[in-house]
Amino acid sequence: MEKVIYLVNHGESEGFAAQDSLTAEGILHAYQLAQFLERYPIEHIISSPLMRARQTAIEIADKLGIHAEEDSRLAERQLNSQVFDDWLLKVEDTFLDLNRSYEDGETSNDAMQRACDLIYELPDNSHTVLVTHSLLLILIMRCFNERIGFEEWQAIKHPDVYEMRVTEAGTIVTHLCEHE
Missing domain, CATH: 3.40.50 (Rossmann fold)
Structure with missing residues (x-):
């Protein structure tokens, strides 16, 4: 059993709202x-x-x-419904405490669960592209490797691609490309 997943972080966007192109x-x-x-x-x-x-x-x-x-x-993982001046520290805190959430926000654990449920549903021996957003992309990888976290999130680019091979023996994540 092997699932090959290409995790794609979207290209540069106009903003972070749902309708931003x-x-x-x-x-x-x-x-x-x-x-x-x-x-x-x-x-x-x-x-x-x-x-x-x-x-x-x-x-x-x-x-x-x-x-x-x-x-x-x-x-994308919903951090909160308001804008924080110290949002970067808030994001880091949600990696340190996976159950931390802010007003109208989602915990890292909740975001990981919903995204990883999708991965578990993918057919065995399949090759699938998942196009998502930087924070959720890193949380997906963290489902399979708890050492992945805030530092990796800070390094992700728009766009970026990671290959994740999920097998019974474990998961291997390889960084394939990024936009320079």
């Missing part, structure tokens, strides 16, 4: 990601429902000739 540079990123992923035996593409991720997934799907599905479990 990719910038012109982000659209180019999505095109470049599609060209890069063309060399892999991808069978499925599943995207966050947020606009910037959907746009990235559609570009990849069009290039590969595969239909892109949406799944709300890939939406």
Whole structure:
């Protein structure tokens, strides 16, 4: 049993709201990601429902000739409903305490659970692209390796791609590419 998952962080976007689109540079990123992923035996593409991720997934799907599905479990982790001046410290705190949440926010554990439930549902011996957002992408990897956390999140780029091979013997995560 092996599942190969390509975790894709969307390209550069206009902002962080659900309806925010990719910038012109982000659209180019999505095109470049599609060209890069063309060399892999991808069978499925599943995207966050947020606009910037959907746009990235559609570009990849069009290039590969595969239909892109949406799944709300890939939406970015909701830290809170307000803007914090010290939001970076708040994010770090949620990696130190996976059960910490802020007003109207989601714990890291809750976000990990919903995203990893999706991964467990993927068919054995499949190759799937999951297009999501930086915080959730890192939390997905953390489901399989508890050493992954805040520092890795700070290093992620827009766009970025990681390959995650999930087997009965364990999980191997490989950083494939990032936009420079």
